[in-house]
Each structure stands twice: as structure tokens, then as C-alpha cells.
Amino acid sequence: MSLLNVENLEVSFVTRNGTSKAVKGVSFTVEPKQITAIIGESGSGKSVSCYALLGLIPSPPGRIDGGVASFEGQNLLTLSEAELRKIRGSDIAMIFQDPMTCLNPYLTIGEQLIEPLLVHRNLSRADAKTRAIELLNEVGIRSPDSTFDSFPHEFSGGMRQRVMIAMALINEPKLLIADEPTTALDVTIQAQILRLIADLQKHRDIGVLFISHDLAVVSDIADQIVVMEQGEVVESGAPDAIFNHAQHPYTQKLLAAIPSGERDSEEAKDDALINVQNLRTWFHGSGKTEPVKAVDDVSFDIHRGEILGLVGESGSGKSTLGRSIMRLAPVTGGQITFDGIQLTGLEGRDLKDFRSRMQMIFQDPFASLNPRMTVYDTLAEPLLLHNVCQRAELDQHIAKLMDDVGLARNFIRKYPHEFSGGQRQRIAIGRALATRPEFIVADEPVSALDVTIQAQILDLLMALGREHNLTMLFVSHDMAVIRHIADRVLVMYHGKIVEAGPVKQVFNNPAEPYTQSLLSSIPGVAMM
Amino acid sequence: MTTLQSSEPADLLENAEMGASLWRDAWQRLRKNKMAVGGGITLLLFIVVALLTPWLAPYSYEAQNLDLGASPPSAAHWLGTDVFGRDVLTQVMYGGRVSLAVGFIATAVALLIGVTWGAIAGYVGGRVDAVMMRIVDILYALPFMIFIVLLMVVFGRNVLLLFLAIGAVEWLTMARIMRSQVQSLRQQEFVEAAISLGLSPAAIIRRHVIPNALGPIIVYTTLTIPSVMLLEAFLSFLGLGIQPPQTSWGLLISYGAETMEEYPWLLIFPGLALTTTLFSLNFLGDGLRDALDVRGSKD
Numbered sequence: 001m002s003l004l005n006v007e008n009l010e011v012s013f014v015t016r017n018g019t020s021k022a023v024k025g026v027s028f029t030v031e032p033k034q035i036t037a038i039i040g041e042s043g044s045g046k047s048v049s050c051y052a053l054l055g056l057i058p059s060p061p062g063r064i065d066g067g068v069a070s071f072e073g074q075n076l077l078t079l080s081e082a083e084l085r086k087i088r089g090s091d092i093a094m095i096f097q098d099p100m101t102c103l104n105p106y107l108t109i110g111e112q113l114i115e116p117l118l119v120h121r122n123l124s125r126a127d128a129k130t131r132a133i134e135l136l137n138e139v140g141i142r143s144p145d146s147t148f149d150s151f152p153h154e155f156s157g158g159m160r161q162r163v164m165i166a167m168a169l170i171n172e173p174k175l176l177i178a179d180e181p182t183t184a185l186d187v188t189i190q191a192q193i194l195r196l197i198a199d200l201q202k203h204r205d206i207g208v209l210f211i212s213h214d215l216a217v218v219s220d221i222a223d224q225i226v227v228m229e230q231g232e233v234v235e236s237g238a239p240d241a242i243f244n245h246a247q248h249p250y251t252q253k254l255l256a257a258i259p260s261g262e263r264d265s266e267e268a269k270d271d272a273l274i275n276v277q278n279l280r281t282w283f284h285g286s287g288k289t290e291p292v293k294a295v296d297d298v299s300f301d302i303h304r305g306e307i308l309g310l311v312g313e314s315g316s317g318k319s320t321l322g323r324s325i326m327r328l329a330p331v332t333g334g335q336i337t338f339d340g341i342q343l344t345g346l347e348g349r350d351l352k353d354f355r356s357r358m359q360m361i362f363q364d365p366f367a368s369l370n371p372r373m374t375v376y377d378t379l380a381e382p383l384l385l386h387n388v389c390q391r392a393e394l395d396q397h398i399a400k401l402m403d404d405v406g407l408a409r410n411f412i413r414k415y416p417h418e419f420s421g422g423q424r425q426r427i428a429i430g431r432a433l434a435t436r437p438e439f440i441v442a443d444e445p446v447s448a449l450d451v452t453i454q455a456q457i458l459d460l461l462m463a464l465g466r467e468h469n470l471t472m473l474f475v476s477h478d479m480a481v482i483r484h485i486a487d488r489v490l491v492m493y494h495g496k497i498v499e500a501g502p503v504k505q506v507f508n509n510p511a512e513p514y515t516q517s518l519l520s521s522i523p524g525v526a527m528m
Numbered sequence: 529m530t531t532l533q534s535s536e537p538a539d540l541l542e543n544a545e546m547g548a549s550l551w552r553d554a555w556q557r558l559r560k561n562k563m564a565v566g567g568g569i570t571l572l573l574f575i576v577v578a579l580l581t582p583w584l585a586p587y588s589y590e591a592q593n594l595d596l597g598a599s600p601p602s603a604a605h606w607l608g609t610d611v612f613g614r615d616v617l618t619q620v621m622y623g624g625r626v627s628l629a630v631g632f633i634a635t636a637v638a639l640l641i642g643v644t645w646g647a648i649a650g651y652v653g654g655r656v657d658a659v660m661m662r663i664v665d666i667l668y669a670l671p672f673m674i675f676i677v678l679l680m681v682v683f684g685r686n687v688l689l690l691f692l693a694i695g696a697v698e699w700l701t702m703a704r705i706m707r708s709q710v711q712s713l714r715q716q717e718f719v720e721a722a723i724s725l726g727l728s729p730a731a732i733i734r735r736h737v738i739p740n741a742l743g744p745i746i747v748y749t750t751l752t753i754p755s756v757m758l759l760e761a762f763l764s765f766l767g768l769g770i771q772p773p774q775t776s777w778g779l780l781i782s783y784g785a786e787t788m789e790e791y792p793w794l795l796i797f798p799g800l801a802l803t804t805t806l807f808s809l810n811f812l813g814d815g816l817r818d819a820l821d822v823r824g825s826k827d
Contacts, residue, residue, distance in 0.1 A: 326724050355726035368717035371550060372739040381735070382725045413546050431721065 002070075003207040004030040004053075004175055009067035009077075011045070011052045022048045024231040025067075029224075030175060035201060035208040037218035039254070040228035041450040046211050049228070050177050053077070054092060055084045071175065089116065093168035095161070097180040102164060103152040109136075109163050110148035116170055135166040140196055157314075158189035165196065169204070176201070177209045182217060186313040187477060191521035194221055213450060215254050216480070217523040219243060227251050257455035259484035272301040273439060273471045274325065279334035281317075281324045294320040296495035297334070302439070307465060307472045309486030309503065311479060311518070317495040322441040322475045326360050327351065338439070356386040356435035363444035365424035369416040375402075375427055376412045382434040397434075404467075405430040406460060422453035426460070433464065439471045446481060458485055479522050483507055491515050554743075557819040564815020567808035574805055578625045587615040589622050598791045608793040610783070616793065619780055620801050626776040627802070630691060631757040637695025638756075639749055642702025647733050647741070649703070650710030661707065664700050672697050680768050690769055694756050705748055709741035743820035750813035754806040761802060777802040 011023035023045045030036045040046040051057045053069050053076050069076040071092070076084070088094075096102050104112060113135070114128035123131065129148065136144035139162040152160060161181060168176060178197065182190040198221045201208050212218050218225060219239050226236040227250065235248040246252045281295040294317040302308050312318040323329040325336055327343065336343040338358070346354055362368035369378060379398045383389055389397045402409050405426040416424055425445060432440055442461065446454040462485060465472055476482050482489055482503070489506045491499040491514065499512045510516045558564055577584060586606075593613035601608045607616035649660040676693045683689050713719060714737065722732045761778025763769030765785075770776040777798045784795030 323720075328720055328724060352726040352728075355724060358724075360721065360724045362717040362721060364717060368721050370718045370722075370736050370740070373735075374549075381722075381727070385725060385727060415549050417550070418548065428721070431725075435725070 002029040003032045004069065004071050004209070006049070006053065006069045007067055009049055009052065009069065010065035011048055011057065012063050012065055013061045014063055015061050021065075022062075022231050023052065026228070026231070026233050028226045028233065028236065030207040030209050031223070032174075032207050033201065033205050034223040035198070035210055035218075035221055036224040036226060037210040037212060037222035038226045038228060039212060039215050039218060041213055041452065043230075044228045045231040046228045047179055050179065050209060050211055054088050054094070054177075055079070055081060089173075090120070090171040091173055092175045092177065093171065093173035094177045094179065095164045095168050095181045097183050103160065105152055108149050108151055109155075113148075113163075113167055113170060116167075120171065132166075132170070135169060136163070138200075139163070139166045139169070140192070141166075156189075157185050158193060161185065161189075161193055162196065165193075165200070169200065172204070173206060175207045175209065177211070179211045180213065181210075183213070187479065187523075188313060188517055188521045190217070190523065194523070197221065214523065215242075215451070216258055220523060227254065253452055257452040259455065259458065259478075259480045271304045273304040273339055274302040275335075275337040276300050276302075276325065277335040277337070279321070279324060279336060280332040281320050281329050282332040291332075293317075293495045294329075295324060298492075298495075298497050299334075300490060300497060300500060302471055302473060303488075304471055305469055306487040307462075307474050307485055309482035309489040310473060310475045310492060311477065311482050311489060312492035313477055313518075316492045318475050318477075318492045319443050321492065322360070322443050322473055325473065326358065326441050327355075328360070353386075356382075356388075357437050358439040358441070359432035359435060359437040361425075361428055361432050361440060361442040361445045364448050365421055365428050366416075366448070368428050369424055369431075371416055374413050374415055375407070378416075378427060379430055379434055382431060386435050388435060401430045401434055404433065404464065420453075421449050422457060425449065425453075425457055429457075429460065429464070433468065436468070437470070439473075441473045441475070443475045444477065445474075447476065447478060454481070461485065479507075479518055491518065554816075554819040558815050561815040561818065563811040564819075567811030567815070570804060570808040571812060574624060574801075574808075575628060577621060578628050581621045581625055585615075585618045585621050587618045589618060591615070591618075598787070598794070600791075600793055607797045608791070610794055611787070611791070616797055619775060620777070620798050623775045623777045623780050623798060624801060624805075626687070626770055626774060627757055627760060627778065628805070630687070630694070630760040630770075630776070631753045634691045634694040634698065634756045634760075635749055635753045637691060638698035638702050638752060639745070640699075641695070642699035643706050643738070643745060645699065646703035646706025647710050647738060650707035651714055651729065651733055651737060653711075653714075657707070661704075664703055667697075668700055676763065677768060687770065687774065690760065690763070694759055698752055698756060702745070702748060702752070705744055706741060709744060710737050713737050713740055747813055747817040747820060750809055750816055754809040754813075757802070757806065 006029070007027045009023055009026045010021070012019050012021045026045070026049050028036060028038070038046045038049065048057060048062075052062070052064055053071075055076075057064075064077055067077060071087070074087075076087070079087070103109075110129065110132055113132040114123075114125070117123045117128040117131060118125070121128075133144045133148060136147055141147050141159065141162055152163070155163065165181075176197075181197070182193050185193060194217065197208060197210070200206070210218055210222060215225075222239055224236065225239055225242045227234050227242070227248065229250045235242065235246065235251045242251060243255065246255055277299050279295055279298045280293070282291040282293050284291045296317070298321060310318050310321065320329050324331050325343070327346070331344050334344070338354075341354070343354070373381075376398060379401050380394055383394060383397055384391070398412065399409055402412065407423060407426050407430070411419070411423075416427065419427065429445075445461070446457050449457060458481065461472070461474075464470065474482065474486055486503050488501065489503050490497050491506065491512065493514050499506060499510065499515045506515060507519065510519055591614065593609065596605075596609050596613035598611045599605065599609045599613075605615050605617065607620065609615055610619065645660060645664070649657045675697070679689060679693050710733075719732060719736055722736050727735070757777075760769055760776060761781060764776050764778030765782040767782075770779050772779070780798035781795060781802065784791075784798060788795050
């Protein structure tokens with residue numbers, strides 16, 4: 001018998017502008033001791049479906065229109081709020097994407113862990129503490145005794161997610177709902193957390209409902225995959241079947257969008273456009289504390305016309321390195337030479353003129369565009385600033401840029417908030433290309449995007465790179481994306497470059513243990 | 529681009545759909561707020577009347593009718609007359625000119641200094657910021673009343689000085705609001721993008737920072753005007769502000785209060801004019817806050 005059986009779930013949102021159906025007749029099951037994964041892009045209704053089961057969608061505007069969700073003989077959808085509250089957190093527990101917002105910053109981890117034990121189980125403080133420490137141990141937290149009295153901000157993202165998992169487990173749930181639990185985490189940490197969830201589920205006999213946008217992530221752990229698109233289940237089945245015999249075009253599109261394979265890069269050209277020598281970017285904190293060595297004595301070349309991948313986890317200094325080359329972050333020492341010109345000493349007017357030769361694409365297209373400026377104004381700014389064209393030719397140039405990045409011309413007067421993430425990133429790319437730069441730093445340009453959009457933007461970048469003979473430094477935490485787009489790759493760890501070489505060499509014969517661990521953490525390797 | 533030859537650059541803008549700017553969104557939300565719209569209309573009415581007072585006022589400002597003395601509202605004098613037989617409606621209208629002018633001009637002074645000061649401090653940061661904000665702190669600590677009394681005593685009482693004195697005090701909060709706005713804005717990627725385009729700091733502040741910081745500033749402005757007007761009324765009441773032959777609502781209220789028991793209409797009507805204006809501004813300010821700050825609104 002299934003642990004959870006959802007049939008024909010219908011959820012809609014009633015707003016001033018009419019009713020929109022978010023979930024249209026969705027059915028799925030979670031078997032005991034198994035992991036069911038729901039896959040979909042943002043707006044596919046995957047989270048809404050799961051939140052509706054627990055009565056967690058705000059109502060109004062949310063409304064459950066129909067369906068049955070049987071969990072241990074009860075229909076969750078018809079339970080009263082009081083009855084649901086009893087089930088939430090005890091029989092069904094949840095973990096979320098961002099563990100920081102789910103923990104109270106003013107209470108110690110231990111205090112938050114034992115609270116449910118004190119309230120629901122009437123355990124004594126000492127017993128509760130023993131139990132909590134056991135759990136912290138089980139979710140792989142080192143020295144749980146001292147952890148018990150720490151505050152949430154003293155932990156890394158991965159550790160916090162472990163604490164959240166411990167909190168979810170404390171009442172021994174039968175069903176665990178995990179909503180994108182690894183999306184905010186580094187790739188090596190993600191692999192650890194996935195392994196932890198899979199282990200716990202085996203040892204504790206719980207069913208897991210795992211919500212994710214990333215097909216690759218769930219491929220390793222799921223027993224059942226449900227693919228959702230626009231509020232409907234388009235396909236479901238075992239991972240094997242999904243990966244090898246996908247029936248629905250949308251699933252095929254999702255699979256095709258997973259970055260894979262390598263570029264056929266030409267033989268390395270020795271013509272260096274940029275030469276970085278012993279670059280150091282240190283940030284001095286207040287007082288006499290050790291400076292944070294974000295970039296520590298780094299040397300490398302970027303060859304003309306190549307895409308150089310820069311990979312590393314958060315805190316490795318990869319973004320700072322990109323920003324230092326762009327002269328956005330202060331350079332503490334070392335030299336950057338661009339086409340024979342010393343970049344590090346450039347100031348004022350010279351620096352301004354030089355900026356037209358190198359541009360940057362940022363990670364978050366929702367933050368990198370001025371919300372008060374239309375596309376026209378955004379694109380006109382660099383054109384006029386660097387006298388790329390006369391005012392009379394301005395419209396023509398802007399239209400050309402719109403065509404280049406694949407945006408319809410009649411969007412020209414719209415504001416950033418009227419575009420989707422992918423379209424916004426196209427605007428940002430257009431702005432970066434406006435000054436006809438030779439060199440572009442792309443700082444995680446696709447990591448905020450849905451996987452199918454990600455594939456489109458990567459294709460666009462590669463096409464534009466060829467067309468305009470661009471040299472690119474492509475910064476990413478995602479090994480698969482780097483392999484897909486880059487010619488050569490630098491691996492960064494703790495502010496230093498630990499490995500460098502052509503993509504083929506680094507990916508097939510990684511020399512450094514750190515690179516090896518990064519590679520083994522890529523989700524879905526087994527399936528590819 | 530060969531595929532799109534048909535769309536000449538000339539009609540690039542003409543054929544394009546108009547986007548909905550954030551300002552227009554805010555305007556749509558504001559229009560739905562009846563209290564704010566009512567406040568706005570009332571305020572507009574008062575401003576128009578104030579501007580046209582020399583033509584609209586039923587009597588001349590100097591006209592007295594000592595025979596009449598203080599008379600209650602009548603057909604000839606809708607709001608009655610004061611002890612010198614002067615028409616109260618005329619007095620209130622002329623007083624409104626001064627009160628509104630003080631409110632708007634002093635606020636404009638505060639706005640100009642505060643926004644510039646705060647934007648520079650927030651954008652440049654570091655030592656400059658520390659020094660600039662310490663100056664603000666020091667000015668905050670000065671007892672404001674003594675400051676104004678001193679100004680009045682040293683330079684003599686005149687309206688211009690009053691504007692300056694009030695403006696000079698009110699800009700402090702404006703500067704703080706602006707600074708915190710700018711500090712969070714300068715971390716935004718679109719400001720970094722502007723830097724890497726090579727825009728000068730002045731252009732970045734003007735084009736990218738100030739337009740995005742304007743929301744809270746507008747709200748605070750609409751809430752500053754009433755507090756400035758109240759301040760003027762208070763100073764005039766104490767005899768430190770506007771002085772005869774000029775008049776203001778504060779001064780009228782002050783005179784009215786002296787004869788409150790005998791001739792209540794001398795207090796009621798100027799008081800009503802002032803409170804109506806203050807209410808209108810506050811409703812408008814609240815409405816603007818809801819309209820501009822999407823997070824706070826319900827939908």
C-alpha cells in the first residue's frame with residue numbers, strides 16, 4: 001500500500017485578474033521506503049502541489065478545487081487546520097531550500113531541536129538533549145556536543161541543511177517532503193546532502209517526496225520520477241525509463257538541456273589577450289585580523305578567442321578573481337596585462353575608455369538591470385557613453401543588438417520586471433556587447449535560470465562568442481556547464497588555482513584530489 | 529540583420545508596445561486608494577486657492593470695518609470678522625499662502641540638501657561617509673528650538689530665514705534615509721554593471737541610484753510637509769515665526785486662542801484649515817507609501 005496517494009489534485013489561484021489553474025489533475029504516489037521526485041521548472045506547479053497537501057498554500061488566493069490525497073487512510077485535503085497541524089511536523093516533515101530562513105537566529109540549534117520534544121513528547125530536558133545530540137550525530141554533524149549550543153549563523157549552508165534535516169526527523173516522520181533542499185548548496189555539499197537523505201530514508205523506513213528543478217540531481221537517488229509542466233504531470237516512471245526512453249517531448253527537452261559533452265576546441269593558441277601575474281585581492285577586516293585572501297597569488301593567461309572556464313565552490317574566490325580583472329574589486333598586488341596594456345595602474349579617463357574593451361555579464365538578471373530603465377535606455381547608455389554611434393544611428397544600433405541577442409524588437413520600451421529571467425539575461429548580454437568588447441567576464445550567467453533556458457543562453461553565448469570573436473572568462477560552480485562551454489578550465493580552491501588545462505584533460509584525467517572530488521560530485525554522472 | 533529589413537529604425541519606437549514602468553504601477557495602486565485621492569484633491573484645491581487668493585479673496589487684505597468689530601459668520605462675511613472687523617475668510621486665505629509656502633519651500637530645501645548629502649555619503653562610503661554622517665549626528669544633537677530662536681534673534685525675523693531654519697533641521701532625517709537607500713543600492717549588480725560600463729560616479733548616482741531611491745524619499749517628503757507646517761504654526765504661535773502685517777495659519781490660531789471664549793470662530797476656522805491640510809497630506813503620504821512599497825501592500 002502506498003504511503004501517500006495523490007489523485008487528481010486541482011489547485012487554482014483566484015486573483016483580481018481572474019482564476020489561474022496552478023495544478024491541473026495531478027496524481028502521484030509515494031511508496032514507503034522510496035523516494036519520489038517531482039521535477040519541473042519554476043511555475044510548473046511542483047511546489048504548489050506539495051504545499052497544498054499540507055494546507056500550506058495561502059488561501060485566498062489559493063484554492064483546492066478537487067482531488068484526493070490519502071495518507072494512512074486519511075484524506076489530507078479534507079482535514080481541518082487543527083488536524084493538519086497534528087500531522088505536519090510529526091507524521092509528515094518538511095525541509096526547505098534555504099535553511100537560514102527556517103531557523104530562528106536568536107536561539108541556539110539545540111534549543112530549537114529539543115523544543116518539539118519538550119512540548120509534544122514531555123521528555124525531560126536532559127533526555128531531550130541526549131536525543132537531539134544523537135540526531136545531530138546521525139545527520140553527520142561533527143562534535144554534536146558543542147554544536148548543540150551554537151547559533152545558526154555559525155554554520156555553513158550545508159551544515160544548516162543538516163540541522164534542518166535533524167529537526168525534520170526529530171518526531172520520526174513517516175513522510176519527508178524536501179523542497180529543493182540542495183539548490184542553494186555547493187556541488188560537493190549537494191552530493192553529501194543527497195547521500196544523507198538517501199541513507200536516512202533506507203535506515204529509517206521513511207518515504208521521501210523530493211521536489212527539484214534539476215533532473216540530474218534526482219537521478220541518483222529517486223525510485224520514481226514525476227515530470228511536471230504547467231500544472232500537469234506529463235510523464236512519470238523509474239529513472240531508468242525516464243532517462244533512456246523518455247516519451248513526452250517536454251521530458252526529452254529537459255534531458256537535452258542538461259549540459260553535456262565537450263566543445264570541439266581548436267588547438268590551444270598561444271596568443272595571450274590577458275596575462276595575470278601573481279594577482280592578489282585581499283580584503284582587510286576591521287582591526288588587526290588576518291586579511292581574507294579571496295584571490296591569493298594567481299597567475300594565468302587567457303588566450304585570444306577562447307572561452308576559459310573558471311570553476312570553484314562558493315568562497316573559492318572565483319567571482320572575486322573575475323571582478324578584479326574587471327577592476328570592480330580592489331587589487332592588492334600583482335599585475336593584469338590586457339593586450340600589452342597594464343590594467344592594474346589604469347585610472348580615470350584611461351580606465352573609462354578601456355572599459356569599452358571588456359564587459360561583464362552578471363549572475364542575477366533580476367538584479368543586474370536597473371528596474372527604472374526601459375530596454376532602450378539600458379542599451380542606449382553604453383552606446384552613447386563610449387560614442388559607439390551617432391545619436392541619429394542610435395535606434396539602428398539598438399535594434400541590431402536586440403536581434404543579436406534574440407529579443408523581439410517591439411519589447412524595446414518595456415521595463416525589466418516585464419521579462420522572464422531568460423529574457424532579462426539576454427538584455428544584460430546585449431548591454432555587455434553594446435560597446436563591442438573583446439573580452440567578457442561572465443559570472444555565473446546561467447545559474448539563476450531554469451535548465452531549458454540555461455541551455456538557450458549557453459548556446460547564445462557560444463554563438464555570439466564565435467560571431468564577434470570574443471574572449472571569455474566563464475565563471476561557474478557547475479562543472480557540467482563548464483565542460484559544455486569552455487575550451488580550457490581553471491579550478492580554484494581557497495583563493496588559489498589548483499589545476500589548469502584543456503577541458504578534456506582536466507575532466508578525464510584530473511590530477512588534483514580536489515578536482516576529482518568536484519567531478520565525482522556532479523549529479524547524475526551515472527545516468528549520462 | 530537582413531531578416532528584419534522591414535522594420536526601419538524610425539519606427540522602432542513607434543511600433544513598440546509601451547512598457548508599464550514601476551511609476552505607472554504605483555500610480556494605478558494610488559488611484560485605487562480613496563483616502564489618498566481625496567487628500568490629493570483637497571490639497572490641490574488649497575494650493576489653487578492659495579495661488580489665486582489676490583483675485584478670489586472677497587475682501588482686500590487690509591480692509592477693516594471697525595464698526596463691525598468681531599462678528600460671527602454671516603452672509604457678508606462667511607467666516608465672520610475679527611476684532612478689527614477684518615474678514616476671517618480673507619485672513620485664512622492669505623494665511624494659507626504663507627503656511628503652504630513655508631511647508632513646500634522648507635521641505636524643498638530639506639529635500640535638496642538631504643538627498644544630495646545622503647547620496648554622496650552613501651555612495652562614496654568610507655571616511656567621507658563617516659565624517660558626513662557625524663556632522664548629521666552633531667546637528668541632530670543640537671537643541672533645535674534654541675537654534676531657531678538664536679537665528680531669529682541674531683538675524684531678525686524674516687520669512688526667508690524661517691524657510692532656511694526649518695529646512696536646515698528637516699534635511700537631517702532625509703539624509704539618513706537617502707544614505708541607507710544608496711548603501712543598499714550600490715551593492716546591486718546593476719550599479720556594478722554601470723561601473724564596468726565606465727559611467728562616472730555622478731552619472732551613476734543620477735541615473736541609477738537616485739531614481740531607485742526616490743520611492744521612500746517621496747513618501748517621507750509628503751510626511752515632512754505637514755510637520756514643517758506644524759512647526760511654522762508652532763513658532764508663529766510663540767511669536768517667533770511670521771509676524772504682522774504678514775499672517776499665517778499659526779499666527780491666526782494664536783490670535784484666535786486669545787479670544788477663544790468670546791469669539792470662537794477666530795480659532796475654529798484657521799484651525800480647521802490647518803488640520804484639513806495636515807490630514808490631506810498624511811492620507812496622501814500613507815497612500816504613496818502603500819503604492820510605492822509593493823511589499824507592504826496586500827496584493
